Amino acid sequence: MTEQDDRTPETSARWAVPPGTLVLAGTPLGNRGDATDRLRTALATADVVAAEDTRRVRRLAADLDVRIAGRVLSYYDQVEAQRAPELVEALRAGQSVLVVTDAGMPSVSDPGYRVVEAAVNAGLPVTCLPGPSAVTVALALSGLPSDRFCFEGFAPRKPGERARLLAELANERRTMVLLEAPHRVTAMLEACVEAFGADRRAAVCRELTKTYEEVRRGTLGELVEWSRDGVRGEITLVIAGAEPASELDADELVRLVEQEVASGSSKKDAVALVAAAPGTPKRTVFDAYPRR
Known part of the structure; x- marks a missing residue:
């Protein structure tokens, strides 16, 4: 020694x-x-x-x-x-x-x-x-990438504020860890489906280190259905980050903006909506379809 x-x-x-x-x-x-x-x-x-x-x-x-x-x-x-x-x-x-x-x-x-x-x-x-720490324990058990992650704590209780937070995280590439109360898990998962899509992978970790420890893995859509019967215990939610999207060419960006305009959006709002899509740099959209 x-x-x-x-x-x-x-x-x-x-x-x-x-x-x-x-x-x-x-x-x-x-x-x-x-x-x-x-x-x-x-x-x-x-x-x-x-x-x-x-x-x-x-x-x-x-x-x-x-x-x-x-x-x-x-x-x-x-x-x-x-x-x-x-x-x-x-x-x-x-x-x-x-x-x-x-x-x-x-x-x-x-x-x-x-x-x-x-x-x-x-x-x-x-x-x-x-x-x-529930954060690192859940991350390790989730089966999702753990080399880079972000911790968001408890999401806002009010639906509008929660939706705004999740919208901000829609393009987050790192695995996300959040905490949630058991009686709000279904509403939270439904909001995640709205923000990230039903196919995004996730894990619900409950009662970590305790007798009834459970880790439920699947897509957000699957986890919403599972949660409808009720979930008990301390909850830590782990959600996969956004997949990188291939950058669109100028003609396709223009088509998407015009599609939004045809749906009733202003040109300014249409450009912002398309620019918010994963893998689409705002500058590229603005250059392809300048705001008027």
């Missing part, structure tokens, strides 16, 4: 939350066996534990056979902004602050960003204990 190899186990065993440091810690998505040793140590040694749900973090600690010795305070979406200065002051005083959410990684569609921003702006140290 190298000298570094000899030191690693000893260093790990002695690890504790550093004084005056903000620590983000990933927590299990549902299977307590996914908790890391450093999470256990952090829960036991942090001066302040800022939790999305104080009852859940105490239950998690009990399940892990850990006693939280520090001060526990709530840190959920509605109080995140007002709590951040208080946590920064604790850090300035030399206290260690641990941030945990109900499941997964803080600041990834969960509270955490504001206190990280405040600590960074104050020049205070911030570190992270890697752990479970």
Whole structure:
């Protein structure tokens, strides 16, 4: 073994939350066996534990056979902004602050960003204990390309706002990961069919790492029909990116624009509609059919 190899186990065993440091810690998505040793140590040694749900973090600690010795305070979406200065002051005083959410990684569609921003702006140290994340677990299980992806979090609840977001993503080439509530899954999938087409590949991942974990793969059209019977549990949706389209020649672009005009669109709107199609550069359309 190298000298570094000899030191690693000893260093790990002695690890504790550093004084005056903000620590983000990933927590299990549902299977307590996914908790890391450093999470256990952090829960036991942090001066302040800022939790999305104080009852859940105490239950998690009990399940892990850990006693939280520090001060526990709530840190959920509605109080995140007002709590951040208080946590920064604790850090300035030399206290260690641990941030945990109900499941997964803080600041990834969960509270955490504001206190990280405040600590960074104050020049205070911030570190992270890697752990479970529904985003990467679902991506790995989806069967879709994972070399490049984007995370969009929860889509807007209002149909119009959701449709606008998905329209913006229609030409996205990377695999997309979104979160959704179970009672809105069908509506979300229907909106995706409208924006991306029924043949776009996707996967609905539910109850990840839990007893009833399920990954349903297929086209968006197939997944809509499957979801109509009702879907339960925590949902992560993974959608394939848009396929590259071959660039159209000028004559074909003109034909498409004229087709839109014949359907009732203004020339300006027709050019914009054709330019919005995958693989069609706007400049090319404008040059082929100048706006008047």
